[in-house]
Amino acid sequence: MPQVLDTLDLAFEVNGDAVSVKVPPGATLLDALRDALELTGTKLGCGEGECGACSVLLDGRVVNSCLVLAAECAGAKIVTIEGLAANGKLHAIQQAFVDQGAIQCGFCTPGMIMATHALLADNPTPSEADAKRALEGNLCRCTGYRKILDAVLSLANGGVAHD
Amino acid sequence: MIRTDVATEADAKRTTKEPSFIGKRVPKLDAPDKATGLARYLDDIKLPRMLYGKILFSGRPHARIVNIDTAAAKALNGVRAVITADDIELVPFGFGSDNTALKKGTVTCVRDEVAAVAADTPQIAAEAIKLIRVTYEDLPVVASVAEALADGAPVIHEKAPNNIPFNFDYLHGDIEQGIAESDVIVEDTFNLQRVTHCCLGTSGIIAEFDATGKLTLHSLSQVPFLYTHDLSRIIGIPPQRIRVIQPPIGGGFGSKLDVHPFEPICVFLAKATQRPVRMHFTREEEFFATPTRQPMIIRLRSGAKKDGTFTFRDVKMTLDNGGRTSWGATTPWISMRTFSSLYRVPHVRQDVDVVYTNNIYACAFRGYGNPQATFTIEAQIDSLAEKIGMDPLDIRLKNAQEPGETTGQGMVLRTCGLAECLDTAARNAGWEVKHSGAQKPTHGIARGMGMASLFHVGGGAKIYRSDGCGTMLKVDDFGGVTVQTGSSEIGQGSETVIAQIVAEELGLPIANIRIINNDTALTPWDVGVHASRTTFIAGNSALRAAREARGKLLDAAAAMLKRDADEIDLADGKVVDGDTGEPLESIGKVIRGMHFGGKHELVMTTDFYEPPSKAPDKEQKGDISACYAFGTHVAEVEVDLDTGVVKVLGFSAAHDVGRVINQLGIEGQVEGGIAQGIGYALSEELKVEGGYVLNPTFTDYKLMTTQELPEIKTAFIETQDPAGPYGAKGIAEAPLVPVAAAIANAVYNATGVRITELPLTPERVLAKLQEARGDKSGETYGETCGQPHG
Numbered sequence: 001m002p003q004v005l006d007t008l009d010l011a012f013e014v015n016g017d018a019v020s021v022k023v024p025p026g027a028t029l030l031d032a033l034r035d036a037l038e039l040t041g042t043k044l045g046c047g048e049g050e051c052g053a054c055s056v057l058l059d060g061r062v063v064n065s066c067l068v069l070a071a072e073c074a075g076a077k078i079v080t081i082e083g084l085a086a087n088g089k090l091h092a093i094q095q096a097f098v099d100q101g102a103i104q105c106g107f108c109t110p111g112m113i114m115a116t117h118a119l120l121a122d123n124p125t126p127s128e129a130d131a132k133r134a135l136e137g138n139l140c141r142c143t144g145y146r147k148i149l150d151a152v153l154s155l156a157n158g159g160v161a162h163d
Numbered sequence: 164m165i166r167t168d169v170a171t172e173a174d175a176k177r178t179t180k181e182p183s184f185i186g187k188r189v190p191k192l193d194a195p196d197k198a199t200g201l202a203r204y205l206d207d208i209k210l211p212r213m214l215y216g217k218i219l220f221s222g223r224p225h226a227r228i229v230n231i232d233t234a235a236a237k238a239l240n241g242v243r244a245v246i247t248a249d250d251i252e253l254v255p256f257g258f259g260s261d262n263t264a265l266k267k268g269t270v271t272c273v274r275d276e277v278a279a280v281a282a283d284t285p286q287i288a289a290e291a292i293k294l295i296r297v298t299y300e301d302l303p304v305v306a307s308v309a310e311a312l313a314d315g316a317p318v319i320h321e322k323a324p325n326n327i328p329f330n331f332d333y334l335h336g337d338i339e340q341g342i343a344e345s346d347v348i349v350e351d352t353f354n355l356q357r358v359t360h361c362c363l364g365t366s367g368i369i370a371e372f373d374a375t376g377k378l379t380l381h382s383l384s385q386v387p388f389l390y391t392h393d394l395s396r397i398i399g400i401p402p403q404r405i406r407v408i409q410p411p412i413g414g415g416f417g418s419k420l421d422v423h424p425f426e427p428i429c430v431f432l433a434k435a436t437q438r439p440v441r442m443h444f445t446r447e448e449e450f451f452a453t454p455t456r457q458p459m460i461i462r463l464r465s466g467a468k469k470d471g472t473f474t475f476r477d478v479k480m481t482l483d484n485g486g487r488t489s490w491g492a493t494t495p496w497i498s499m500r501t502f503s504s505l506y507r508v509p510h511v512r513q514d515v516d517v518v519y520t521n522n523i524y525a526c527a528f529r530g531y532g533n534p535q536a537t538f539t540i541e542a543q544i545d546s547l548a549e550k551i552g553m554d555p556l557d558i559r560l561k562n563a564q565e566p567g568e569t570t571g572q573g574m575v576l577r578t579c580g581l582a583e584c585l586d587t588a589a590r591n592a593g594w595e596v597k598h599s600g601a602q603k604p605t606h607g608i609a610r611g612m613g614m615a616s617l618f619h620v621g622g623g624a625k626i627y628r629s630d631g632c633g634t635m636l637k638v639d640d641f642g643g644v645t646v647q648t649g650s651s652e653i654g655q656g657s658e659t660v661i662a663q664i665v666a667e668e669l670g671l672p673i674a675n676i677r678i679i680n681n682d683t684a685l686t687p688w689d690v691g692v693h694a695s696r697t698t699f700i701a702g703n704s705a706l707r708a709a710r711e712a713r714g715k716l717l718d719a720a721a722a723m724l725k726r727d728a729d730e731i732d733l734a735d736g737k738v739v740d741g742d743t744g745e746p747l748e749s750i751g752k753v754i755r756g757m758h759f760g761g762k763h764e765l766v767m768t769t770d771f772y773e774p775p776s777k778a779p780d781k782e783q784k785g786d787i788s789a790c791y792a793f794g795t796h797v798a799e800v801e802v803d804l805d806t807g808v809v810k811v812l813g814f815s816a817a818h819d820v821g822r823v824i825n826q827l828g829i830e831g832q833v834e835g836g837i838a839q840g841i842g843y844a845l846s847e848e849l850k851v852e853g854g855y856v857l858n859p860t861f862t863d864y865k866l867m868t869t870q871e872l873p874e875i876k877t878a879f880i881e882t883q884d885p886a887g888p889y890g891a892k893g894i895a896e897a898p899l900v901p902v903a904a905a906i907a908n909a910v911y912n913a914t915g916v917r918i919t920e921l922p923l924t925p926e927r928v929l930a931k932l933q934e935a936r937g938d939k940s941g942e943t944y945g946e947t948c949g950q951p952h953g
């Protein structure tokens with residue numbers, strides 16, 4: 001102990017930008033985002049795939065970034081919470097979370113929003129049961145989920161205006 | 164001059180007008196930053212040259228430390244400091260003065276902090292911790308309250324040779340008389356489990372010193388001023404040289420009311436290295452190395468007359484305190500208020516032993532002893548009602564207090580919406596139709612409905628010498644307002660409530676209001692986020708500071724416009740005619756007129772609000788809060804009699820909140836409280852066996868998820884408390900308090916089986932159903948089975 005760790009050079013796309021990072025071989029996607037790229041909007045709630053706070057989009061699918069090895073992401077397209085707002089305007093999902101009171105301490109929020117994004121991309125008019133199923137893996141200790149589901153359903157009914 | 168009646172006559176006319184912000188659905192001011200990932204939580208902050216701290220926990224419930232060898236850890240590349248108790252001054256702290264930052268001599272629970280390191284990276288810190296060799300001599304483990312109280316039990320702390328460091332006894336009336344007056348009496352022993360806060364953001368801190376030895380902490384404390392004071396003693400730095408800055412906090416719920424050992428440890432590491440040090444818990448550490456809610460064994464006897472009048476409550480409880488003592492050991496101060504004053508009861512006695520064990524220790528958690536007390540009281544009310552053949556709603560209504568009553572413990576209920584809460588929650592739930600006393604099925608699905616109410620402080624609690632909060636407010640030349648408030652935002656929405664109040668008073672848009680609430684160098688004193696006090700106390704202080712600023716603006720505008728100050732008003736950023744609302748001048752122009760002309764003055768006001776409550780007397784009696792909160796919850800459940808699975812179908816909650824300030828925020832508080840309560844009732848338990856924590860993961864410690872969310876109906880009873888800001892009372896803790904009680908009563912209604920332990924897991928429920936059915940076949944189920952009371 002301890003050897004100088006080898007580092008991996010990785011290139012992928014994050015929020016539309018091509019990036020290359022150096023990470024230790026065991027680094028997770030979450031480590032790469034938070035530590036190497038300083039995209040700290042994605043949260044570490046457990047590091048074990050149990051809470052959903054670290055949810056991001058990996059090639060369009062929502063994943064727990066704490067469980068994905070950074071090395072597996074070479075060449076992939078990743079979208080994080082920082083990638084949604086555009087031109088100084090909140091994304092419709094973010095705005096719905098704000099307006100519906102879906103945010104208290106806010107620690108679960110980035111993960112919830114990314115999971116919602118994936119749901120709506122897949123199913124633009126989810127039922128309440130669909131929304132509950134899609135967000136089942138995202139824990140929130142503050143809101144009791146009602147207002148989070150309200151936010152999701154407000155978008156389903158009005159439709160997501162844009163992406 | 165201290166004004167305690169906030170509403171004055173001059174305001175009366177205005178308050179009849181439709182408010183602009185009060186009672187509206189106002190999104191949280193901090194929500195956009197949180198929605199975009201911009202909010203910088205503790206573990207998002209990286210300071211230049213910052214090191215990473217890590218703690219070595221004992222991992223043994225009870226042992227003597229024989230030797231600690233740190234040589235290998237110190238030799239590791241990238242390690243900048245390794246400290247043990249020998250390297251610091253050991254100052255006892257905690258409510259029982261039985262804790263120190265690092266431990267010397269004996270460890271009394273698995274989370275005892277034994278050594279700590281600071282290193283260049285979190286990975287090196289974790290590696291270094293593994294290289295520290297501690298030699299222990301194991302001591303006999305006291306794994307439960309029963310073991311701690313057994314004859315010849317090992318003594319955990321010398322100063323409590325019987326392992327009972329504290330008692331919290333209380334009496335009003337005469338229990339013997341209460342028994343004599345009773346037509347029916349019930350008695351049960353309840354066993355309430357250990358649960359933990361599970362804040363999504365885990366605990367942490369950053370400590371840094373400046374060149375003169377002044378300390379800045381980025382801390383998650385929810386009581387920054389008391390914290391500074393307590394911490395100062397432990398680290399030997401005068402409070403005036405400590406600054407506490409709070410980043411956004413990923414959940415509190417009472418977990419951040421104490422100074423925790425990791426906090427002084429981080430300071431000692433920063434001092435040793437003269438570099439900023441950040442410490443941040445893993446989820447596993449959060450589960451086993453932060454305090455929990457108190458497990459309680461409660462033996463309760465209560466009685467009623469034939470007509471339903473409650474006669475007495477006699478309660479004996481033991482708390483599993485764990486191996487150290489936090490402020491949370493004082494939860495019986497609150498539970499005694501529930502026993503004494505949840506409904507009208509003439510004779511009440513509480514006898515509490517707080518018991519040392521070698522389990523991890525407990526602290527404050529939303530409700531502070533109240534959920535446990537309410538669970539037992541409300542279960543027995545249903546039993547009493549059944550024995551005298553009364554509807555559970557009617558017996559509660561019969562004993563609900565009226566406004567103006569003083570409870571047996573001396574609390575004056577100037578406003579009290581309890582009866583209305585009972586009626587409203589029951590009506591919204593469809594009680595009359597759905598609460599059935601019919602024969603219970605033995606197989607398949609059974610449905611039932613149950614209710615429970617709550618009593619809690621609503622206007623702070625005078626536990627410290629002051630229960631106040633300060634505000635400093637300035638209006639700039641352009642109508643921008645900065646409010647420095649002592650109160651902290653921990654996600655609950657206090658910041659937005661304060662902005663609404665100030666905007667309402669000054670007739671300015673919410674967007675013009677900036678709240679500074681997270682830096683003790685800037686903000687005036689406040690006792691902290693606890694006791695559901697912030698809307699009431701900090702709200703009142705902000706209101707008074709804003710009213711004074713409003714007066715200055717109106718006087719100046721009146722002089723400028725040559726009108727009477729009481730003929731004009733402030734609205735939408737303008738000075739307007741008080742009757743017609745016609746705009747007369749912009750507020751900005753009036754302010755600049757004051758600044759650059761006239762008397763050359765700026766609009767700056769300060770306020771310190773101390774509520775008109777009283778510290779309790781030696782018998783624990785007195786009017787401890789400026790007002791009191793009430794509520795009733797009704798739960799509808801479905802019980803699968805073959806599997807024991809309980810599903811909450813619907814929840815109806817009615818709360819006496821005085822007045823709603825933020826409709827969106829208060830609904831969120833109630834819904835969040837219900838969710839935590841459902842977890843407490845059905846699935847959450849931090850299992851500790853032999854002193855070891857068995858389930859420190861979200862896989863094994865089950866929080867409520869979206870899938871278990873029932874339909875929720877909320878109602879707010881606005882009793883307009885005369886002491887509250889615009890009539891508001893506190894809400895925060897209240898919505899969690901009666902949830903488990905209502906669910907357990909609904910399960911009883913569905914099955915006829917009374918379960919006196921939590922959580923109501925399928926295994927526990929099925930076992931109780933089978934026991935009640937007499938055997939595993941379920942054939943002998945009868946009407947009287949499951950009735951636990953003789």
Ligand code: FES
Nearest residue numbers: 045047049052066
């Ligand atoms: S941090 Fe990845 S699931 Fe919890």
Ligand code: FES
Nearest residue numbers: 105108140141142
């Ligand atoms: S808002 Fe706090 S965890 Fe969801």
